[in-house]
Amino acid sequence: MVREILVQMTSPAGYPIRVVGFRFGEGRPKVAIVGGLRGDEVHQSYVVARLCAFLRREAERNHGMIQGEILLVPLVNTFGFNVGYRFWPPDATDIDRMFPGFRFGETTQILAHSLFEKLKDADFGVHVTSLDPRQEHMALTTMYRSGLGNIEAGSHFGTHFLYVKDPKPFDTGSLLYNWQVWDVCALGLVGGKPSDIQQDLALEQTTAILRFLSKVGVLKLRVPERFSPVLLEEADLLLIRNGHPGLFLPLKAPGCGVFEGETLGWVRDTLTGEPLEELQSPALGTVFFRYARPAIFEEEVAFGVATR
Amino acid sequence: MLETWFTLNLPTREAVALQRQRFFPEGMEGSFNRLKRLSLLSGIHGDELEGLYVCYRLASFLKENPRAIRGVIDIYPSLNPLGVNMTRRFVPFFEVDLNRMFPGDSFGSLPEKMAHATVHAVSGSSIAVDLHASNIFLKEIPQVRIDEGNASKLLPLAKLLNVDFVWVYPSVTVLRSTLAHTLNAIGVRTLVVEMGVGLRVTPIFGDQLVSGLIHLMAHEGFLSLDSPPEVREPIVSINEQVYFINAGCSGLFIPGADHGGRIGKEEVIGQIVSPFTGEGLETLRSPADGLLFTLRAYPIVFEGSLVARVCALEG
Numbered sequence: 001m002v003r004e005i006l007v008q009m010t011s012p013a014g015y016p017i018r019v020v021g022f023r024f025g026e027g028r029p030k031v032a033i034v035g036g037l038r039g040d041e042v043h044q045s046y047v048v049a050r051l052c053a054f055l056r057r058e059a060e061r062n063h064g065m066i067q068g069e070i071l072l073v074p075l076v077n078t079f080g081f082n083v084g085y086r087f088w089p090p091d092a093t094d095i096d097r098m099f100p101g102f103r104f105g106e107t108t109q110i111l112a113h114s115l116f117e118k119l120k121d122a123d124f125g126v127h128v129t130s131l132d133p134r135q136e137h138m139a140l141t142t143m144y145r146s147g148l149g150n151i152e153a154g155s156h157f158g159t160h161f162l163y164v165k166d167p168k169p170f171d172t173g174s175l176l177y178n179w180q181v182w183d184v185c186a187l188g189l190v191g192g193k194p195s196d197i198q199q200d201l202a203l204e205q206t207t208a209i210l211r212f213l214s215k216v217g218v219l220k221l222r223v224p225e226r227f228s229p230v231l232l233e234e235a236d237l238l239l240i241r242n243g244h245p246g247l248f249l250p251l252k253a254p255g256c257g258v259f260e261g262e263t264l265g266w267v268r269d270t271l272t273g274e275p276l277e278e279l280q281s282p283a284l285g286t287v288f289f290r291y292a293r294p295a296i297f298e299e300e301v302a303f304g305v306a307t308r
Numbered sequence: 309m310l311e312t313w314f315t316l317n318l319p320t321r322e323a324v325a326l327q328r329q330r331f332f333p334e335g336m337e338g339s340f341n342r343l344k345r346l347s348l349l350s351g352i353h354g355d356e357l358e359g360l361y362v363c364y365r366l367a368s369f370l371k372e373n374p375r376a377i378r379g380v381i382d383i384y385p386s387l388n389p390l391g392v393n394m395t396r397r398f399v400p401f402f403e404v405d406l407n408r409m410f411p412g413d414s415f416g417s418l419p420e421k422m423a424h425a426t427v428h429a430v431s432g433s434s435i436a437v438d439l440h441a442s443n444i445f446l447k448e449i450p451q452v453r454i455d456e457g458n459a460s461k462l463l464p465l466a467k468l469l470n471v472d473f474v475w476v477y478p479s480v481t482v483l484r485s486t487l488a489h490t491l492n493a494i495g496v497r498t499l500v501v502e503m504g505v506g507l508r509v510t511p512i513f514g515d516q517l518v519s520g521l522i523h524l525m526a527h528e529g530f531l532s533l534d535s536p537p538e539v540r541e542p543i544v545s546i547n548e549q550v551y552f553i554n555a556g557c558s559g560l561f562i563p564g565a566d567h568g569g570r571i572g573k574e575e576v577i578g579q580i581v582s583p584f585t586g587e588g589l590e591t592l593r594s595p596a597d598g599l600l601f602t603l604r605a606y607p608i609v610f611e612g613s614l615v616a617r618v619c620a621l622e623g
Binding site for chain 1: 317
């Protein structure tokens with residue numbers, strides 16, 4: 001394992017801000033795995049860090065295990081992470097909306113440019129991320145519709161669902177989108193919620209990445225099979241909204257199978273504690289995500305249920 | 309007449325009313341649809357307060373001159389009231405930029421609902437003015453920004469506003485999710501004004517713009533005045549003439565030129581220094597003879613931070 005400083009800048013207060021990468025092996029295929037583009041994606045960063053620990057230990061005792069190159073970047077927005085903030089703290093820009101970056105641009109454009117220079121020649125790119133900071137997801141693989149040629153690679157993770165997204169205008173600055181523009185087979189691994197580590201889920205996701213690395217031929221390791229993923233689109237999701245604002249008390253966790261009419265959670269009055277609303281599943285399906293905060297505004301999307 | 313056009317129901321079941329002040333000709337209550345309408349919009353970013361001063365000054369003028377009013381004039385001081393109350397640029401709790409949510413969605417998240425309600429409330433106006441105050445980092449001279457796709461219909465209007473500068477920028481850089489883009493697309497001629505700096509009020513800029521707004525309203529038939537204020541002729545720029553000057557290193561920026569003044573090519577805009585070593589780290593110079601219309605107000609810079617914009621001028 002080689003530890004590398006991929007990006008470095010000096011802060012006005014004098015200390016350096018660095019993006020660190022860990023490189024295992026060399027040659028092709030080359031896989032880049034990135035977490036923590038947001039400072040609050042602690043769980044997502046942890047998934048990549050655990051992978052780093054596993055690979056370092058295993059590679060020491062099994063020299064032929066890595067047949068190609070794996071570049072791990074557990075955390076990009078180190079500044080945000082250290083101060084508990086999702087975006088780049090000085091100007092609140094989202095690094096995952098800055099790709100491919102610009103050498104002569106603003107701070108996060110420069111950062112994205114310097115990082116992307118190290119990532120764009122990969123054969124496979126995996127971004128461990130969150131879809132919405134206010135939602136908690138089950139483990140799933142994501143890809144843009146324009147990258148549909150990569151469905152086979154996407155299924156290698158063995159997650160329950162492979163979620164195909166249509167890019168929105170603001171997605172064109174994301175790492176995943178730009179990898180795809182540079183002909184990298186780009187896949188997202190989503191799960192959990194920001195600012196919280198879920199150990200079991202993290203190990204499930206780390207194992208999913210090992211399964212992927214094994215199947216694309218960069219890792220000689222037998223990883224137990226899991227799902228043959230179900231292809232899912234936005235239209236396959238039923239969104240359950242709450243009518244009342246208040247305290248959100250979920251009963252069902254992401255990944256749970258639910259029947260039609262099953263209670264998913266409750267909204268209670270913030271001050272009196274009285275129940276205001278029971279939220280039910282409108283169909284037989286799987287809880288794909290749920291709202292992840294205790295306070296909820298009216299007509300929020302409280303649950304998403306996948307029906308495929 | 310104070311009107312509520314949207315209500316935010318908070319998790320504590322408290323309600324925040326989003327309000328506008330409506331001015332109209334005496335005796336015309338109930339006949340608003342027969343009158344043309346102008347909307348003055350402010351506070352979409354909670355850290356931009358210059359517009360609130362302009363709203364105050366204009367509302368005060370209209371109250372003192374009710375008989376001059378010939379159309380409907382709506383004043384929206386605070387489109388993002390939670391942000392204004394918390395001195396936060398974005399919509400608190402959701403941490404999203406309200407001015408990247410348009411046209412909004414009545415079934416979406418709260419910021420999407422706010423955006424949708426704003427468009428619904430303002431649509432039907434013939435003119436809108438969206439007041440911005442840069443951010444906490446940069447200070448701007450009073451200016452109007454127009455994308456070149458709308459220049460033919462907006463430039464004549466912009467010249468009435470008594471601003472120093474009109475920046476016409478290429479359509480390729482237009483942000484389609486902004487309020488101004490959405491309103492222009494549905495036929496509301498919308499001008500974006502930038503002036504001053506975030507979290508502060510600069511009365512001299514605000515008063516300058518209020519004169520322009522009164523002039524524009526008189527010119528467009530919203531006010532009948534014997535002698536509307538005179539306005540200045542702005543410098544009009546196309547994007548090729550605008551230079552961006554970014555910091556090459558991190559440190560403390562000390563300005564060395566006057567904001568809003570003329571600057572010569574190679575003249576010093578400012579210096580980035582190190583408080584640790586006592587050394588100058590970088591001297592930033594103007595790339596052209598021109599107008600220094602944007603200047604860094606917040607002294608801390610990171611590598612890449614925007615420090616200034618210069619509009620090149622001939623002669």
